[in-house]
Amino acid sequence: MGAKRLVAHVKYLFDLFKATHLSAESDKLLIRLEIEIDLGRICKKTYETDERSFLLKALFRILLHFNAQMDPLRNSFNPNKHLKEEFVSNLTGSSILEIVSLSTIVPALIVLRHYVCAKGLYGPLHAKKITSKKEKDGTIDGRSWRIYMSTLVMDFLFIVLPTLLFLTVLAEWTNICAICLILLLLFCIGDKRSGSYSERGSDLAYSVRANVSAYRVYMMIVTCLCILAVDFTIYPRRYAKTETYGTGLMDLGVGSFVLANSLVSRQARNVSSMKWKTVLQSTSPMIILGVGRLIFTSGVDYQVHVGEYGVHWNFFFTLAGVSLLTSLINIHSRYCGILGLSILIGYQLWLSSGLNEFLLSNERANNLFSQNKEGVVSIFGYWGMYLVGVQLGNFLFFGNNRRTRMRVWILAVIFWLSTIILDRHVERVSRRMCNLTYVAFVLAQNFQVLAILVLSDFIPGQKTSVIEEAFDRNLLGSFLLANIMTGLINMSVDTISTSSITALAILVGYAFILSILSGFAAFSGIKLKFW
Helix, strand or coil, X not given: CCHHHXXXXXXXXXXXXXXXXXXXXXXXXXHHHHHHHHHHHHHCCCCCCCHHHHHHHHHHHHHHHHHHHHCCCCCCCCCCHHHHXXXXXXXXXXXXXXXXXXXXXXXXXXXXHHHHHHCCCCCHHHHCCCCCCCCCCCCCCCCCHHHHHXXXXXXXXXXXXXXXXXXXXXXXXXXXXXXXXXXXXXXXXXXXXXXXXXXXXXXXHHHHHXXXXXXXXHHHHHHHHHHHHCCCCCCCHHHCCCXXXXXXXXXXXXXXXXXXXXHCCCCCCCCCCCCHHHHHHHHHHHHHHHHHHHHHHHHCCCCCCHHHHCCCCCHHHHHHHHHHHHHHCCCCHHHHHHHHHHHHXXXXXXXXXXXXXXXXXXXXXXXXXXXXXXXXXXXXXXXXXHHHHHHHHHHHHCCCHHHHHHHHHHHHHHHHHHHHHHHHHCCCCCCCCCCHHHHHHHHHHHHHHHHXXXXXXXXXXXXXXXXXXXXXXXXXXXXXXXXHHHHHHHHHCCCCCCCHHHHHHHHHHHHHHHHHHHHHHHHCCCCCCCC
């Protein structure tokens, strides 16, 4: 039985219900069935070899959902929970080449924006850097609100909006667009280099800090866009998190957060270690956020993909666990790389000896460890990554800055080669376990982004746009705001049944509001601090 024929049969079945009050639901359920069929093709399940079997299973899931929807006793804030969980499950990811292209586009847009600013189109606004203190007139650096917001909107149109389009409607053009952007970027650099330009030591130090900040902002913007976009059908399934093995764009999220924190950590800066009281104070916000997210998802019956971290574990608990382990075993930055690599190799040997089968199995005993096995065990991988990042940060950004650009490019190439070799000969990339190959994958992608961003050093003038300053001042605040907005939109909109045009409109509005609120907080001198 073909797909069209099955849908026709189901439509006839639903037509029988139209004599009752169920007519409004029938069309929605037909859309869901078509989504299930399309999802089967994308996920490369048994659709091609056993079409009838797969379609009947899809129909069965839809009818179960239909029954749950019509249950008069059901009272849930999120009636589409199981369908949304299925929508982000059993995915296999994208290709490494496509990840390379995606990782090229956004940093290239940021550097091109710097070039436009250096041309003087918005020079006066970029002449001064935002500070955290208000002046007497209630503005920052005496700049008017109107000029500030107009430039913020220009940054949004130049950086955020194209990024969103490449993650959705332009996803099939990423490889071509990445090549075009790199060629354009090289042309712009050549244009600026044709003039006289010398680099002083103080300028170089500032440039390094600006590049690291731009890298952190890149990571935050892409993360904030993806966490909502993934719930819509307009977002390619191959960009979502993989179930077991694979290289999805969203797989890079948690690893990039851990690495970004390590590169600028106290240890990387050779700052004296904190006392335990201070450690607990700095870690407790992550624990509080983790508990808060757990309570929220349970209270409103929000969709949770159990295979991601486990039943109760989440992203914030992973960050807190890495922070506590790093503080518990505190060593000098020059030895962090050796310790981190030793942990990663030992952990990989443990995985290869059979631990990976346990972590990837669907069996869970009635204890906290088994129910959260992915989140708990993967901390060893993230901890090893953090320690390696500490030494890399100390080596690249807090020592002699003269050769930073060349070092970043060399490391990016080395990490990509390591990823390919490990993926083929050791174990495939797995975010779920945070294996050695995944760590190399995260390092490769992040250093590729940094390698492109350091090209802005060849462009004289301001190295930071307004939107970068806005997000950089409130990285955690922006992320929390994005999570809250994502939750509200998911609770009020049936994201899976939404048309592409409506989905794109929602995503653009969400990204614009997030950018404006982040800019308003930066302009007003507001910075989220727990204590």
